[in-house]
Amino acid sequence: MFEHRPDRDAEIILIGRSNVGKSTLMRELTGHTFSTGKKPGVTRKPNHYDWNAESFMFTDLPGFGFMSGVEKDMREAIKTDIVHYIEDNAEKILVGVLVVDGKSVIDIIDRHTNNDEIPHDVEMFYFLEELGIPVVVAVNKMDKVDDKDERLDELCDRLGLYPPWQQWSDDTIAPITAKRGQITSLREVLKHHLHEAKRDDLLKFVTK
Numbered sequence: 001m002f003e004h005r006p007d008r009d010a011e012i013i014l015i016g017r018s019n020v021g022k023s024t025l026m027r028e029l030t031g032h033t034f035s036t037g038k039k040p041g042v043t044r045k046p047n048h049y050d051w052n053a054e055s056f057m058f059t060d061l062p063g064f065g066f067m068s069g070v071e072k073d074m075r076e077a078i079k080t081d082i083v084h085y086i087e088d089n090a091e092k093i094l095v096g097v098l099v100v101d102g103k104s105v106i107d108i109i110d111r112h113t114n115n116d117e118i119p120h121d122v123e124m125f126y127f128l129e130e131l132g133i134p135v136v137v138a139v140n141k142m143d144k145v146d147d148k149d150e151r152l153d154e155l156c157d158r159l160g161l162y163p164p165w166q167q168w169s170d171d172t173i174a175p176i177t178a179k180r181g182q183i184t185s186l187r188e189v190l191k192h193h194l195h196e197a198k199r200d201d202l203l204k205f206v207t208k
């Protein structure tokens, strides 16, 4: 289990496969640089970035799925810890940001679907929804995607959301390029959810 979760009442979590750009996004959202102990095989913990006065924090959860140099058992253990963390804190999690790599996400989802498995990304999407946590899909690395609309429509299709993707751009689908600081669409969607949750007091944390 992950230990040392700061005791905060409200939280926005980032989850996603390894290497999709969660740390980069976390840096953009908070303006803070984290040392992440990136060596494969090293035990991986959540990164919390928190504000005591408002009892709010962003949490970057460890990446799930394939990580080079990390054994399958270890990957499964990390995923189990992530699931427990989300279940245990569901009431405090205002938004779950599922970060995916826009360039590879469709291939990865389809590869796993063919094996009769539920792909991790799709599974996490439904898992958050079942817990009643609003899910935002931050589709990162859009700088590497040429056919943007087509790709985002495909992603909607795989997640059970009716295309066109623009229908979901207010509350669910946020194409971004975290590396270049292009995350306005995500900020807007987060604002929407904080407002819905009647937490306008927290808007300043998602606005630049």
Ligand SMILES: Nc1nc2c(ncn2[C@@H]2O[C@H](COP(=O)(O)OP(=O)(O)OP(=O)(O)O)[C@@H](O)[C@H]2O)c(=O)[nH]1
Pocket: 016, 017, 018, 019, 020, 021, 022, 023, 024, 025, 036, 062, 063, 064, 140, 141, 142, 143, 144, 176, 177, 178, 179, 180
């Ligand atoms: N082209 C492109 N690359 C990006 C973008 N955002 C992040 N990256 C790159 O993707 C790689 C992984 O980024 P990280 O932020 O370390 O990813 P992570 O999801 O935190 O990875 P884990 O710690 O393994 O879970 C780095 O080389 C980043 O520079 C983006 O918007 N576009």
